[in-house]
Amino acid sequence: MKKKIVFVIPFNNRYSSDAAGTADWIRSRIGIFMRYTLRSLLKQDSQRFQAFVLYRPQSEALIQAALAQHPPLPGHVSFVTKPVYEAKVAEAVKEYDLLYEVNLESDDMYHRSFVSLLERHVPKKSPVVLIPQYGYAYDSVQNRMARFFFWAPSFLTTVYPAEAYRAGLRLQLSQGYRSALTLPREFICVRQPIWINHVHSDNTGISFTRMSYWKLKGYTDAFSVPPWNNGARKAAHFGPEIADKNQIRRILNDYF
Numbered sequence: 089m090k091k092k093i094v095f096v097i098p099f100n101n102r103y104s105s106d107a108a109g110t111a112d113w114i115r116s117r118i119g120i121f122m123r124y125t126l127r128s129l130l131k132q133d134s135q136r137f138q139a140f141v142l143y144r145p146q147s148e149a150l151i152q153a154a155l156a157q158h159p160p161l162p163g164h165v166s167f168v169t170k171p172v173y174e175a176k177v178a179e180a181v182k183e184y185d186l187l188y189e190v191n192l193e194s195d196d197m198y199h200r201s202f203v204s205l206l207e208r209h210v211p212k213k214s215p216v217v218l219i220p221q222y223g224y225a226y227d228s229v230q231n232r233m234a235r236f237f238f239w240a241p242s243f244l245t246t247v248y249p250a251e252a253y254r255a256g257l258r259l260q261l262s263q264g265y266r267s268a269l270t271l272p273r274e275f276i277c278v279r280q281p282i283w284i285n286h287v288h289s290d291n292t293g294i295s296f297t298r299m300s301y302w303k304l305k306g307y308t309d310a311f312s313v314p315p316w317n318n319g320a321r322k323a324a325h326f327g328p329e330i331a332d333k334n335q336i337r338r339i340l341n342d343y344f
Contacts, residue, residue: 090183124197137190138180184250189245196285198343215272217274218244221241227288233336234310239324240265243283269316280311308327
């Protein structure tokens with residue numbers, strides 16, 4: 089079956105705070121996107137995808153001004169508003185059987201093999217949400233990294249029949265990413281790290297230290313935790329931390 093793989097990357101379209109509309113915030117976060125997330129996209133072994141970074145319509149002038157300070161984006165990566173995104177994806181899937189809509193936060197990263205993995209993937213049903221619960225936590229300020237298991241990651245891929253998507257079908261995450269555990273779902277990359285949850289100077293809701301306290305009783309290694317299929321109970325496991333800086337460098341080289 090012919091697949092269309094699309095990354096949807098929320099930038100400031102979901103934020104309710106005024107800060108996400110300021111020139112300083114936009115300039116800083118576009119810098120982080122360019123340094124980490126864009127490089128992760130361009131590191132993918134397969135470049136057969138499109139990526140759309142979503143922004144608030146009222147911040148367009150600031151977005152364009154910030155982008156002008158960087159080299160031009162490649163043709164398959166663009167900053168757009170949500171309505172433009174919807175129209176472009178609906179047009180793009182016309183000649184395809186399936187749409188793989190991949191969520192990626194604008195400061196995070198996927199392993200270089202991820203697009204190729206999706207190209208090989210055969211969905212057991214559709215629509216379905218693909219959930220990878222294993223990855224790394226990485227603090228780019230301190231250059232610290234740890235294995236990380238998270239029950240409701242943002243790294244979700246939703247698979248739609250292309251015609252159903254064009255007709256308006258959407259799986260709703262009414263309670264955020266945890267909603268994926270109440271929808272038709274499939275766990276992928278079980279015990280195999282496929283993403284990096286990036287902690288940096290602009291994070292306001294999370295820190296490496298805070299994450300380090302997240303442990304599951306009976307486990308010492310995040311990658312030994314079995315898939316978590318209970319949307320009513322939170323589950324996260326941090327660790328062990330990776331002390332070898334050369335190992336951290338080698339891991340990062342597969343992500344960006």
